Amino acid sequence: MSEKKIFVVLLAAFLAAYFVPFADPAVQNAIAEALLLLQDYARQHVILCLIPAFFIAGAISVFVSQASVIKYFGPQARKLLAYSVASVSGSILAVCSCTVLPLFAGIYTRGAGIGPATAFLYSGPAINVLAIILTAKVLGIRLGVARAVGAVAFSVIIGLLMHLIFRRAPQGAAAQGFVAVPDARGERPLAKTAAYFGVMVAILVAINWGKSDPSLALWYFIYRVKWLIGGVLALVLAWMLVRWFRKDELRDWTLSTWIFAKQIFPLLFAGVLISGFLLGRPGHEGIIPGRWVERLVGGNSLGANLFASVAGALMYFATLTEVPILQGLLGSGMGQGPALALLLAGPALSLPSMLVIRQVMGTGRALTYIALVVVMSTIAGMIFGRIAA
Amino acid sequence: MEIRVLGPGCARCHEVEKRTLNALAQLDVAADVRKVTDFKGIMTYGIPGTPGLVINGKVKCAARIPSVEEIKRWIGEEIGKPSD
Numbered sequence: 001m002s003e004k005k006i007f008v009v010l011l012a013a014f015l016a017a018y019f020v021p022f023a024d025p026a027v028q029n030a031i032a033e034a035l036l037l038l039q040d041y042a043r044q045h046v047i048l049c050l051i052p053a054f055f056i057a058g059a060i061s062v063f064v065s066q067a068s069v070i071k072y073f074g075p076q077a078r079k080l081l082a083y084s085v086a087s088v089s090g091s092i093l094a095v096c097s098c099t100v101l102p103l104f105a106g107i108y109t110r111g112a113g114i115g116p117a118t119a120f121l122y123s124g125p126a127i128n129v130l131a132i133i134l135t136a137k138v139l140g141i142r143l144g145v146a147r148a149v150g151a152v153a154f155s156v157i158i159g160l161l162m163h164l165i166f167r168r169a170p171q172g173a174a175a176q177g178f179v180a181v182p183d184a185r186g187e188r189p190l191a192k193t194a195a196y197f198g199v200m201v202a203i204l205v206a207i208n209w210g211k212s213d214p215s216l217a218l219w220y221f222i223y224r225v226k227w228l229i230g231g232v233l234a235l236v237l238a239w240m241l242v243r244w245f246r247k248d249e250l251r252d253w254t255l256s257t258w259i260f261a262k263q264i265f266p267l268l269f270a271g272v273l274i275s276g277f278l279l280g281r282p283g284h285e286g287i288i289p290g291r292w293v294e295r296l297v298g299g300n301s302l303g304a305n306l307f308a309s310v311a312g313a314l315m316y317f318a319t320l321t322e323v324p325i326l327q328g329l330l331g332s333g334m335g336q337g338p339a340l341a342l343l344l345a346g347p348a349l350s351l352p353s354m355l356v357i358r359q360v361m362g363t364g365r366a367l368t369y370i371a372l373v374v375v376m377s378t379i380a381g382m383i384f385g386r387i388a389a
Numbered sequence: 390m391e392i393r394v395l396g397p398g399c400a401r402c403h404e405v406e407k408r409t410l411n412a413l414a415q416l417d418v419a420a421d422v423r424k425v426t427d428f429k430g431i432m433t434y435g436i437p438g439t440p441g442l443v444i445n446g447k448v449k450c451a452a453r454i455p456s457v458e459e460i461k462r463w464i465g466e467e468i469g470k471p472s473d
Contacts, residue, residue: 065452067451070452102432106436181448181451
C-alpha cells in the first residue's frame, strides 16, 4: 500500500470517528444489527456450509482441467455444443470472479465468437459453485434453484440474441484459437474424479439437510441420521484421498482452498456487516427504514422488478456478497420477484465490468448486452414473483 | 531471461508470481519478471484462462497454479536461450 493510500484510509477513519453520530439510538441499533448478522453467519453458515464449499471450490480449481473445457470454445467448435457448455461451465470455471472476464475476452476474440462468449459472461458469475451453495442455504432452496436455472436458460437466450443481432458485423481479426499448453501432470480416470466430487457434494448436502415435517417420512428420516450419513461419507472421502491422491496434490488442494478463503471471507464478512448496518437482520431494521425498501422493491410490480435489475446491474458485488445484501433486502420487505431480478442482473454486471466489456466488444455491443440483461432479468423477476406468490 | 506472469491481479496470480520468484531464487538465476495485468496485454498471449506463465515468449502453463518444481524445470529449459 502506498503512503498516500494509507493517509486516505486514516483520514476516512478519522472523519468517520469525528462525525458519525454514535450517540444516536438509530445508529447504535444499526451497529448492533451489523454485529448480530455477522454472528448469525458465523454460527449458522461458516462451519457446515462455507468451509466445505471452499474445499469443493479449491478441488475444482486444482483437479478440473480448465483447458479440457476450453476446447469446446474454439473457433471450429460446434455451435450447439459451445452454447451448452458456455451456459453451464461457469459452475466449474468461474470459482474466482476474476477469471470470468479474461475467459470472456478470450472466447470472444480467439474462440467461438460473440454468442458463446456472452453466454459464458452472463452465466459464469451466477452459477459458480460457491454462489449457488450459499444462495440455497441462506435465501432458501427455491431462490437458489431459480437463480441457477434462470442463469443457465437466460445465458443461452442472450448469447443467441447477441449472435443474431451482430451476425453480419465483422468480428475484426480472424479468430486464431487458443495456444496449446502441454500439461505434464498425470491425469486420473474421469470416474475417480467424478466419484471424489460426488462424495464431497453429498457430504455438503447431508450435513446441511434441513429439518422437515415428520409427515414427510423419508426426508425426516434423512434429517435424523444426517450426521451418520455425513460421517460415513467422510470416511469414504478419507479412503479416496489416501488411495487415489499423491501428497503434493493434496497440498495443492489445501493451498488453493486457503487462497479462496483468504480472498473471499474478508469481502463476505464486510458485505455482511454493511448489509446488517443498512438493512438489519430479517425481521429487524437497520439504518434504512424497511418501508423505503418495501416502497421501492416490494411486491411484484414492473417498476419494482425494473428498479431491482437496474440497481443490480450498476452495483458491484464482490463474490458472494450479493447473498447477505439480498437477505437484508428480503427481510425488509423486498418481493421474491425483484429479488430474483437482482440476483440475475447483479453478479453478471457492474460498472467496472461494463467498462471491460466495452473495451473488448465496443460501445454498441456492450450497450446491447447490458440492455438485454436488464430487460430479461426484469421479465424473469416478474414471472418468478407471480409463481412464488 | 524474460518471465511474464499473466493475470488481472487476484490471489491465484500472486501465488504464481511468488512461486516463480522462489524457483528463480532456488536456481540462483536472474530474470526480468513482470506481471501483465491489463486485459489487452493478457489476450495477446492467447491463453485459455488465467493465471498464465510465459517464459521467453513461450506459454508454459495457463489456467492453473504450477508447482515450484515445474517452474524450475521450465526455467532450466530456457536457460541460455535468447529471449524473443
